Amino acid sequence: MIDSVSKEVKSGDIPVLAKAARLDLAPDRLDIVAPALDSVLHLFDALDAVDLGETPPTNSFDPRWRDRS
Amino acid sequence: MTALTEMSLREVAAKIKSGEVSPVEVTQACLDRATATEPTLNAFSNIMTESAVAEAKAAEAEIKSGTYRGELHGVPVGIKELYDVAGAATTSSSAVRENWRAETDSASVAQLRAAGAVILGKTHTHEFAYGISTPTTRNPWNTDCIPGGSSGGSGSSVAAGSTFMSMGSDTGGSIRIPAAVCGTVGLKPTFGRCSRAGVTSLSWSLDHVGPLTRTVADAAVCLNALAGYDPRDPGSVDVPTEDYTAALGKDVNGLRIGVPSNYYFDNCDPEVEAAVRAAIDLMCAEGAIISEVDIPYPDQIMSIEFALCLAEASEYHRLMLRDNPDLYTEDVRVFLEAGEMMPATRYVQALRARNLMQQAWARVYDDIDLIVAPAVPAPAAKVGQEVFDWGNGIEEPITPVYVRLSAPANVTGLPAIATPCGFTASGLPVAFQAIARPFGEATAIQACDAYQNITDWHTLHPEL
Numbered sequence: 258m259i260d261s262v263s264k265e266v267k268s269g270d271i272p273v274l275a276k277a278a279r280l281d282l283a284p285d286r287l288d289i290v291a292p293a294l295d296s297v298l299h300l301f302d303a304l305d306a307v308d309l310g311e312t313p314p315t316n317s318f319d320p321r322w323r324d325r326s
Numbered sequence: 327m328t329a330l331t332e333m334s335l336r337e338v339a340a341k342i343k344s345g346e347v348s349p350v351e352v353t354q355a356c357l358d359r360a361t362a363t364e365p366t367l368n369a370f371s372n373i374m375t376e377s378a379v380a381e382a383k384a385a386e387a388e389i390k391s392g393t394y395r396g397e398l399h400g401v402p403v404g405i406k407e408l409y410d411v412a413g414a415a416t417t418s419s420s421a422v423r424e425n426w427r428a429e430t431d432s433a434s435v436a437q438l439r440a441a442g443a444v445i446l447g448k449t450h451t452h453e454f455a456y457g458i459s460t461p462t463t464r465n466p467w468n469t470d471c472i473p474g475g476s477s478g479g480s481g482s483s484v485a486a487g488s489t490f491m492s493m494g495s496d497t498g499g500s501i502r503i504p505a506a507v508c509g510t511v512g513l514k515p516t517f518g519r520c521s522r523a524g525v526t527s528l529s530w531s532l533d534h535v536g537p538l539t540r541t542v543a544d545a546a547v548c549l550n551a552l553a554g555y556d557p558r559d560p561g562s563v564d565v566p567t568e569d570y571t572a573a574l575g576k577d578v579n580g581l582r583i584g585v586p587s588n589y590y591f592d593n594c595d596p597e598v599e600a601a602v603r604a605a606i607d608l609m610c611a612e613g614a615i616i617s618e619v620d621i622p623y624p625d626q627i628m629s630i631e632f633a634l635c636l637a638e639a640s641e642y643h644r645l646m647l648r649d650n651p652d653l654y655t656e657d658v659r660v661f662l663e664a665g666e667m668m669p670a671t672r673y674v675q676a677l678r679a680r681n682l683m684q685q686a687w688a689r690v691y692d693d694i695d696l697i698v699a700p701a702v703p704a705p706a707a708k709v710g711q712e713v714f715d716w717g718n719g720i721e722e723p724i725t726p727v728y729v730r731l732s733a734p735a736n737v738t739g740l741p742a743i744a745t746p747c748g749f750t751a752s753g754l755p756v757a758f759q760a761i762a763r764p765f766g767e768a769t770a771i772q773a774c775d776a777y778q779n780i781t782d783w784h785t786l787h788p789e790l
Binding site for chain 1: 623629647656665677679681
């Protein structure tokens with residue numbers, strides 16, 4: 258069951274997240290993946306400190322057919 | 327007399343051009359050097375002896391007939407295992423791709439062949455370039471140490487004298503990290519400057535390709551061959567190239583160098599900091615104008631780097647991870663799995679923050695031409711070492727240690743050159759990096775070449 262109070266990702270959270278990703282994970286993977294995912298999600302929290310306002314993402318779609326003349 | 331394999335690319339090229347040595351002699355010297363050092367270093371995934379000798383003979387005949395293509399003609403080079411070389415395996419140093427064979431050359435290999443280079447072999451990468459230690463390989467300066475990564479085989483082969491240049495790729499420092507810890511030069515060009523067509527991707531929005539060499543001048547020669555627009559690479563940018571060797575032999579007088587007042591010297595090995603600051607002092611003494619600069623968004627650099635890399639790497643590997651999860655090494659597999667579970671909104675948030683960071687870095691360059699800072703905050707880690715203890719209560723895992731000073735030039739796409747600038751008391755190389763404006767490779771080459779012209783760190787060789 259997902260712990261909605263703590264921010265820490267625990268092994269019990271992983272099956273639901275893996276199901277959403279359509280990724281079959283063996284039970285022995287849960288304790289391995291949880292701390293890795295927890296560490297990167299905490300790293301991403303620093304993004305919340307930035308006021309992005311109306312800033313668009315850096316990727317953009319170029320409609321030109323670049324591989325044809 | 328200096329052994330052939332201890333010469334720089336330009337030195338050996340001059341001897342080939344004059345006929346003093348032949349490409350076959352040079353290639354055989356490199357093969358002999360590899361034979362002698364491989365039992366210790368294991369820098370190569372594939373030494374292509376037969377084809378290399380054939381290519382050297384062809385180069386020799388062509389040069390004798392009066393056609394000299396330039397300084398790469400007849401010079402043996404190494405190619406990172408991520409790059410396609412027609413007819414050879416592109417395993418990415420992974421069991422997952424054990425039987426993956428390339429039918430055509432990657433863009434870089436085709437460019438090097440067109441310049442007459444001899445493909446000596448393929449060099450080991452950390453599996454799929456997703457790591458900084460390259461566990462297959464060892465550092466020529468101390469074989470108890472890692473060669474860095476992910477282009478660890480390229481750094482090791484160039485430092486050992488088995489190649490005069492080896493190609494690397496850099497998503498979070500994978501050219502500059504092995505260059506720094508192996509005592510070679512590592513040039514990461516501007517994003518889009520050199521084509522990535524035919525190179526296995528780690529992260530499309532962060533990947534760069536470039537050379538590891540013994541000197542900055544050698545890197546300029548290689549960049550001349552590699553730079554250019556390629557519509558097959560969606561990241562390629564159609565900006566005119568230039569003759570990068572024109573930046574060689576100048577000085578730093580009047581160049582405006584920014585020295586970071588934050589971020590780059592935080593939790594930095596004292597010996598690394600001392601060597602880098604000594605290099606900056608030397609450039610100042612030679613006429614460079616030094617000023618302090620504040621690095622913008624320091625707390626978000628690694629967040630952006632990893633949010634982009636994790637999501638893109640996990641998508642690239644999505645099917646392979648489902649088909650053959652047990653064939654991945656554990657350290658790669660776990661982050662491919664974790665990357666599948668990060669929210670898509672985090673990825674887009676990182677792309678938006680990257681936009682702000684690009685704008686903020688552009689403002690930093692209003693008053694400077696270059697940033698000079700440590701390439702990596704620590705010398706080569708011991709094999710098996712998991713953390714650096716900074717002595718202030720902070721123990722930091724080795725991956726963020728090596729990535730955090732490289733990542734800014736990946737996130738901003740700016741060109742950067744790692745240049746050797748000393749050794750620790752224990753004999754491990756130390757390097758600074760010079761980071762220039764977009765497509766300002768020539769400025770970085772000018773500064774780093776000028777530094778090498780008044781120092782001799784790049785002329786020292788490991789005893790193997």
